[in-house]
Amino acid sequence: MGILEVKNVSKNFGGLKALSDVNLSVRENTVHAIIGPNGAGKSTLLNCLVGKLIPDTGSVMFDGQSVLGRHPYEINQMGISRVFQTPEIFGDLTVLENMMIPILAKRDGTFELNALTSIGSQKDVIERAEHMLEEMSMADKRHFHSGSLSRGDKRRLEIAMCLSQEPRLLLLDEPTAGMARADTNNTIDLLKQIKEERDITIAIIEHDMHVVFSLAERITVLAQGTPLVEDTPENIKGHPKVREAYLGESA
Amino acid sequence: FTNDPGSASTVKFGFNVPQTGPYADEGMDELRAQELAVEHINGMGDGGMLNTFSSKALDGTGLLGKKVEFVTGDTQTKSDAARASAKSMIEKDGVIMINGGSSSGVAIAVQGLCQDAGIIFMAGLTHSNDTTGKDKKRNGFRHFFNAYMSGAALAPVLAKQYGKDRRAYHLTADYTWGWTQEESIAAATEALGWETVQKERTPFGVGDYSSYITPVLNSGADVLILNHYGRDMINSINQAVQFGLRDKMVNGKQFEIVVPLYSELMAEGAGEAIKGVYGSMNWNWQLTDEGTKAFVKSFGEKYGRPPSNSAQTCYVQTVLYADAVARAGSFNPCAVVEALEGFEFDGLGNGPTLYRADDHQCFKDVLVMKGKENPTNQFDILEIVDITPRAQVEYAPDHPMFAGGDLGECNPGA
């Protein structure tokens, strides 16, 4: 039994079958990559996991509990965090404030009316936020207005925000897209480190094969809304169908 | 007492009128008249109605040796704003009296305030029975006539013109003035044999009355009574005419429209729609008594137009207040109240007039007016049909339409 069990999930948009009968099982404490051509339905699948979309059929179980029909915030509180394909951060707030919000959410839950304590007094939260920024080597930008970060930085911030929640399942939708090579490598290292240190499962969508093959322990290839194969990285690399439909000659 | 001018060389009046909002034009005319009155009290200009006024206590040297000054404020035709403006006049400018207030809601609100603050309130354009009925106050006085008087004056003329067998439909502005006017007119006409088919309330300032007018068409009524004023009345009568009401024959009779409370400015705004429509007024510049002539001349020369009945009311109230102070020899509100209560006078355009002590309501003749069929100029829009003698519009102080209130004690304030 995996920590995440997706069974027979289908999703249509009008006449378009974005997902049809997807089955996926992610084992606890592994890095599971989902790859596939553009428009294969990878992001759609992720959307079904976090409550952004409700699948037409099928079931999604996380740690033995169904996530379907729950609000996104409930799903997050169950321990699933997600990094989006285009960065979703609090653009009006500073980098440090961005960092504090997930930490507060983790500490206080979905709602807490702590209107009369001062943020400055939340030493533990600030410390932790600063620590995360260090780890992402963004500490020097902590007082920047996050909306004016370059895109690579926004993405790193978002990853840091998700990691700070110590989720049990981390969903990454192209986390290193647009990131400089050096930072991509740092991110790979960070993810590896986190996976080792903590009890965390990662599902990652990536088109950058360097990232995929450095991290993934299992890979699912999705094409036209259905899983084509699921296997180890080595086997996927050599899979002719995958090469043809997705990787091309250059990989 | 509040705002005692003491040994100061001047004394301040407060003129609180609508300078913005639907009655702004009336407010402007009131201001003009009040300014004129102050001028006359201070001995400038031609003296206007001071020359014809039966009391000669005012001699054109100001008031008790003090020069009269005034401040103005904007009521915005809202109770809250009017009270704010009045309060600032009292607290900041130190006025000894407040004159003005169009719309009965505002007048009642400000009257209550003046009572509490301990100054005199001379209510301006307020026609609701409540102002000197259930909301009357010892410190407040009203020179203007009221809804009951309109009914009493109008009904006989209507009966004469339109017969005793009529079915009336009321459209009524949904506030104190509308309610009391509806009640008064309905009672007066029913007493003469008319039947009231329906009474409909319309919100203040709706603009488009068509949806209230269409039901009239098939209601079997043959008279429409518009208990509206100002902009509302202009809109409702125009729309009633557009819907062909005045060309209609119902129950074998010509359909008619009545506007119980008229004003010149309103008539000007309504244009052709008011031709031949009956209504009542407190005063009109076409009267021929000496007071009126003096006032029209004085006002007309200064402002290039005849005064409206709003102007006359506010002028007269300013003069009456000043006269009462002069006669009492004191600015103390209680002395003024005493001087005004039961005061009888003449020469201010309305003929012999009584300030009744029981409710502070003035009693005088009431005019019944009709929209002129063939106006010759811009100001010649209404004609006087009947001057209803005072006796006919009088009522007992405890008349049920005025019951429930209590003048209370006079309050001189701190």
Add this chain to the structure above:
Amino acid sequence: MFGLDKKDTTLLIVVTALVVLAPFILNPFPADSALAQFNAGYPDLMQRFVIFGIFAIGFNLLFGLTGYLSFGHAAFLGVGSYAAVWMFKLLSYNVVPAIVLAVIVAGLFSVLIGYVSLRRSGIYFSILTLAFAQMSYNLAYSVLTPITNGETGLQVYSNDPQILKGDGPDVTHLFGLEMGSAYTLDIGPWSFVFSAGYYFCAIFMLVAFYLAIRIFRSPFGLMLRAVKSNQQRMAYTGLNTRPYTLAAFVISGMYAGLAGGLMAAMDPLAGAERMQWTASGEVVLMTILGGAGTLIGPVLGAGFIKYFENIFSKINDSVLHQWFSFMPDGMEDFMVFIVHPFIGKGWHLTLGILFMLVVIFLPGGLVEGGQRIAAWLRGRGKKPAGGSGDPEHHPKPAPHVAE
């Protein structure tokens, strides 16, 4: 101090000083000078300043922090006023129960409206709140007349029960301290009025302001700003935005209710027009004019608008003639003619023009004006420090050369 950092403490102290000394500050001109017209230090207007200040501070807690623009906030103020006047009618003229009930009723009413309206965002939310408030207004004006006394406004009549009145005063009071009582201090030609009612309201205003600072600086405040910034991210971070927005809405509704209750406590009459959209619009304008999302801005905006409404509307031609009387006659008339359209009945025109000037030249509202003046003053004292952040990549801009 009080759990505030240094900057906020300074702000609070400055505001407190201003509020306490308002009778002096607002009456800078000798009582009989020509400029006495511009004095605003009389009880009614001072009370309005602080009461509308409370209203605007509360509104800003919702709008400034969450970005939800309510166009129906006056409804809560109106409901608060009605509740307070009913307390006067039923119990006594003591203001305490009136104000307590005003806040509670406004709070409950805002739970109701907020719960429904917050199901939508953006302009749809604004129109929902507008619709609720207009409904309340129209009903208060018509079918609810038995409760509201319609257009005349709800008043206390001498035959009302007032079961706790005993032989207490016939005016609003705080355990015997009459709200209308005032002490006048004459110093030479100056005259300063200290009104019990004003200081009563001022205390509430300071508390309201202090609480607003605390909320702004709290984790809750941070969450509200996050709501404004990105609701999607919030939800995927495990936060339920709805209770946050609802809490902000209700707190801000209670502020409005408090303002309404205080209004009734100062002047025991509640008119329906307090709930009309124009009244809701006014608080929106106050907040934006002062600077939405800033702490002190709403208060400044409220003061600005109320000052114009109450001071400019009272300047008439005879006052103008007085001012310009030193000039030769022709000149005097000319000046009066020029200024005439902007004062008295033209005060709206002046206000309209000022609205436009402020938004055009001070995008951050009056607060930005203040900041610019402060920066200018400081700039004259010492040279500005280098730009913020990393000096390598963000040095001060070079003077514009081309274009």
Add this chain to the structure above:
Amino acid sequence: MDAILLQILNGLDKGSAYAMIALGLTLIFGTLGVVNFAHGALFMIGAFCAVTLNRILNLSYTVVDETQKDFLGNPLKVDVPYVKGIFGDAFGNAIIDWSVPLAILFSIPIMLAVGYAMERGLIKHFYKRPHADQILVTFGLAIVMQEIVKYFFGANPIPTPAPDALKGSIDFGVLVGLDVNAVVYPAWRFVYFCFAALVIGGVFAFLQFTTFGMVVRAGMADRETVGLLGINIDRRFTIMFGIAAAVAGLAGVMYAPINSPNYHMGMDFLVLSFVVVVVGGMGSLPGAVAAGFLLGILESFASMNEVKALLPGIDQIIIYLVAIIILLTRPRGLMGRKGVMED
């Protein structure tokens, strides 16, 4: 039956006014994304175009008539309009009589100019500013426009009659076989409805059958990218604004005989037109028009005595009640576009 027919007719003309005002507003608000509190003022200015033309046509020279006296007893001065002098009595009178329809032509250039000046001079700088700033500046502008009109025309409504030929009423009852006089409807209101249909149709044709509408919508969603595609979006925004101002103005011109224009009439319509636009759905022209007619007709029905007897006070709140119901059942109003003014 006849009562219902009458209310439908009645709702149609009210709906026409709402729809036309909302149409103009939705071009500025739903399409350009500017919360334009001055839109009511544009409507008002349109109405005053009619008043002004009427006044111009009535410009007169004075003849002293010794046989009559004025109110101060001096000989009466009688005004004779120049147009009568120039064109002779009959034709001159006809011109004056038809001043409102003539004002349509008069108002179009004026409204376009007002719209142009407003957009270039002010609104242009506010596209990127927060809605709150837009509210403040347009509200300020609205007040200024109102006060200027009030300064010149006074606060009281100014009667501006329809041409005599269109003043009467039409008996629709007879047309559908009901009794004479059962369903009488003012001719001018019917003209107004037809005129509205024409204007609405024209605007639709322009925006639907050309790419103009699409470009403006795109520019509204993302000016920067549209600029990168070589499109001068500013110019199109200006044109759009001009059209919106003209539509509002035309709605006002023709409304003048229905309700005598006064300086405040725009504010009276303002809130309602925002409600109509939002109920119709942000960014949707058909939505705004449909909501305009829907609310107009419902309002008309709600004020029937039978309905009021059942639900007292319903006539006062029907519009807001319906707005709430619609907005709660349909997240973006009747036909709103996603993402327009939702945050």
Add this chain to the structure above:
Amino acid sequence: MNVKPDFSKNANMAETAPAYLSVWDMHAYYGESYIVQGVNFNVHEGEILALLGRNGAGKTSTLRSIARIGSPLVTHGEIWLDHQPLHRMTSYEAAQAGLGLVPEDRRIIPGLTVEENIQLAQIAPPIGWELDRIYELFPRLGERRKQEGVTLSGGEQQMLAIARALARDIKVLLLDEPYEGLAPVIVDEIEKTLIHIKEQGMTTIIVEQNAVRALELADRAVILDTGSVAFDGSAAEVLGNAELRAEYLAI
């Protein structure tokens, strides 16, 4: 390098390879932040230039400055495209003068269908490829032509953004991270397309994090570091210079 080039026609005639697009001493600000700090480079007609650098180096800002977007605000410098002074133009004028920018976050217009997004590019002159030709290159877009552009998958959106540029008859194509989020096969496709349009004489500037890929494609490379040019030379030179790569590109 800091000598102002002479743009008069005669002078160009004298040179062997006249600069087609020339950026001279360009400075630009986001508000107070000084971001583009004196950038100089030339691109010759028909050439592909790779513009490289780390996250936040100012690549995007440079492209936006050239495209005259207004943010960042160019305060100094000259930009010439084929003898036209771009620095005196607004963004739409620059676009009409032949500049085409594919922005980094794709900027698909919400509310418009795929086809409308392309049509939008064909309103102002000069008009380029026809719809059919575009759909031939990107059949995926043809299939989705009636779908709202923003609901496309990330990769599909990238295709649409490039399609929009091709729909205009441009002289210089500025590509900001065109490969981001694309499946390897599609990257191959697009690369082929770029080569194809280069063969037809298109001049291109490409910003790309996948530096190696970009360098293999490009003729020349410019490396930016904190807002100014750190290297300007041939692409091969960068590929061959390990030190350079390590310092500025971390590869």
